[in-house]
Amino acid sequence: MRPPAPDVHVVPAGDTAFLVEFPARMDAAISACVIALWHDLRERRIPGVRDLVPAYATLAVYFDPLRTDVPALVALLERAAAAAGSAAEGSAAAPAVRPIHRIPVCYGGELGPDLEEIAAETGLSRDEVIRAHAGATYRVFMLGFMPGFAYMGEVDRRIAAPRRPTPRLKVPAGSVGIAGRQTGIYPMASPGGWRLVGRTPVRPFLPGRDPAFLFQAGDAVQFVPVALERFHELEALEREGGPRGGD
């Protein structure tokens, strides 16, 4: 017998969505439950369900109330959530094996304007901050904020810098940032408050590319430090639509 499924609740968010809620923590095991449930429900193609959205500890199920058997949906969600909780324990949850993304990053300088500040705040050297950021394998917990923006974690506690008090009006595309124990890459230029440690030539989202999105929830990501010269070479390749670099 498997141990009982973790604490999970199905709650309504208005009249067009349910949230399946696992314990609210940034935690790989909880995320694995969310993602196992996401894949399971996607395959079922439930009539009336319009969208499925995984987050850290929540899966949102959007439905059309006029085309959905709501009590049946709730019962299904409760069963499937319990199953996902058991199945995900200690095992690889995603049905298909996804590659580990290796993302080249040029750290510091103009491309990572907050790196020195984080070093100063933490008492670490510049290189120690880079090693701490590039030394981990991160999990993509979810995407959000803008198309292709992956929330990854967990960042080494020593460099888990808080957001800037005032967001920058324009963060360039490819900027790699830290917000507490999260790290992420800005897919396109936008306002943003994350502390910027470097920049990658890789574009997590290009609408015309196949696949348009580099990351999905559940993926693993590593950052590989590259020198400025190499960054510019890879950026030129990326612009020509060549290899994505880093793999």
Added chain:
Amino acid sequence: MGAIEVLRPGLLTTVQDLGRWGWQAWGVSVSGPMDPPSHRRANLLVGNPDRAATLEITATGPELRFEDERVIAVTGASFVLDVDGQPVPASAGVRVNRGGRLRFGRRLSGTRAYLAVSGGIAVDPVFGSRSTHVPSRLGGFRGRALASGDRLPLGPDTGPPPSPGATPVDVPLTLPLKSGRARIRVLPSPHPTRFRADALDRLQSGPYRVGPQSDRMGYRLEGPRLHASVAGSQLSEPSPAGSIQVPPGGDPILLMADCQTVGGYPVVATVIAADRGLAGQLGPGDALTFTVCTRQEAVSALIALERTLMGPR
């Protein structure tokens, strides 16, 4: 195939269909019309399926030239309309000749009008939808609001429009009373403990006013402040349109069609599906009140709206 030439774009005119569903897991917002019933009604009046793309027209309307003969309908916000100088009615199928010019004049009430054209606006779909999401520059006409000189492709006009009388001529479905406030029904959050005990009473004590910094992503509301029981933000979770989020300052934000897929602020209540169109007709300065309802009322209201929209069968 025909096209529309934009002579004047209006304040914010975008292509919208029923939204970009299925891609929120990758951070892609749903977008779609702010007032979905009016969008659907406009399509039905010209013989389109309700998912066809229309133009959402905000506050100040455009002037458009039609390159071939089409049937059009304008619903939602009430504007003075003319085709080649002749007044034409809203909420009705109107034939426009080749070369005809449709002009939006003075706005009488509401904020957003929908222009449907027989055959639909045929910009290329992006991730299965023609809806424009301006913040991420996705969909619609080059991912942006229309500008003078744009030429919008139209789909094939598939045949005779519905005969007059087949579709009910109506009072607008979603307009707030001119003199009054919009009364918006909500369902309470499933997490009452995230707020102080009086939060729902305060929310209903309104009225709130739609603040100047309000757009298709969300309305900043000015009125009774609400207070979360725990400080700071929580772990981000999916945030459906219609959610009323409360940032630490206490001024609620009503999330609208272009909202982000996830959010970190606690949600006090969510606007019911049947009242989202009414909320979508509000603009800066407009007043609204919130009333908590039951799930049964929410479903009944949606069924009633659907019956009104589709007409007697």
